[in-house]
Amino acid sequence: MAGNDAQRAFRDALGTFATGVTIATTIGESGEPVGVTANSFNSVSIDPPLVLWSLAKSSYSRSAFAESGHFAIHVLAATQEGLSNDFARRGGDKFAGVDWRGGALGSPVLGDYAALFECRTRHQYEGGDHVILVGEVIAHDARDVAPLLFHGGRYAERRPRPGASEPSVDIEHGRFTDDFLFYLISRAHFQTSRPTRDKLARFGMDMGQYLTLALLSMDRPLAADAIAARLAHTGHAPDAAALAAMVAKGLLVEGGEGWELTEAGRERLVETLAIGQAFEADLADHFTAAELAETKAVLRRIIELTGADVPIGWRG
Known part of the structure; x- marks a missing residue:
């Protein structure tokens, strides 16, 4: 299989795994807010509380995340597909018109999210064409909203899994x-x-x-x-x-x-x-x-x- 075809086949295989969609933020060298969309977020440890995500080495934001010493991960809600697309693009002012504030460590914290993890950078590892960042969670928050999902190269919707339930109609006793x-x-x-x-x-x-x-x-x-x-x-x-x-x-x-x-x-x-x-x-x-x-x-x-x-x- 040719190189490009092999990469595409590998990417397609990875795409069968449904993931959440996140926006990672930090502060640049001049104090400007920096953010990227990422679906590589995952948990590492509960004690101590550690999470990781990966950033392409070719990303314009690589130096900011590598040098700031902190980052915030926002798990996006299902209503935030547009925001995900905005932060996925290269260059430009991604924070224009976006509600945000400075977080506990200085990373920008968005006004809306399904969950938030404010992290101190603990480790950075080489991972092929990506850099893997491991953060210690120093503050977190979660809201009761449906998350935005990504599956098969496109956005997807969360669906509750059907569980066992009582029959909705009782013919014998004339009840429903x-x-x-x-x-x-x-x-x-x-x-x-x-x-x-x-x-x-x-x-x-x-x-x-x-x-x-x-x-x-x-x-x-x-x-x-x-x-x-x-x-x-x-x-x-x-x-x-x-x-x-x-x-x-x-x-x-x-x-x-x-x-x-x-x-x-x-x-x-x-x-x-x-x-x-x-x-x-x-x-x-x-x-x-x-x-x-x-x-x-x-x-x-x-x-x-x-x-x-x-x-x-x-x-x-």
Whole structure:
């Protein structure tokens, strides 16, 4: 195997081992903050408390870490992928706009992290194309947040390992727990849709009328039977009386090819959608982008597995 190919194969093999992502910091000769992203961090000893990490000999920061006598290791949280990328680049002011303070030994301590280890440099070893730095931990801190992981050459998400649990449904006694998936999906839907339902009530509308507006905003014109077929699975398919009520409110108009929204109907839909959008934005503040993406992927998979016979309500 050629040299470059052998190195790539070795790197790929190492990549199967999932690691945390850290930022190591210290102070340069002129007192400037120095930092690099590293995923080579590991524990060495509990008594005395020792940790190690490695730095490429080609790194611009090598002399600062070799001569300062101290460093801080920040285990990054899952929300800090951007910060990891910033500190991984070569050159530039990596600390611009970053919240940090001087630590116990003088190393910069970032404002956010999953865990922090402030270290006095105890040993430095040659390690091929890297320098291995061993530090004695003189202060540490940990926070209850998910860590950022690296696996297979890319960022990854921590997933809790499933453990043994009691059945979520007791058919014999007619009971279920709050771990019952059907209950969780149903309750989440009920609670997240409540602001929209309250808004519709103030408009004098029901869910069937709202879904009709939503459907026609994305696929129009549609005949009455097509609307009913596409919304049948919701339990809110509009009948002739419901469509007539929407016409009376100026929300719909019937043309030669089917039903369409009026301008007033579109405005009413947008106003109602804004409620849901604001609610989603509020929820997003409590989750990482990766958690939201994974949640949506799981919900899409549930929809795929349970809805082969359900017509698509809207297009792409």
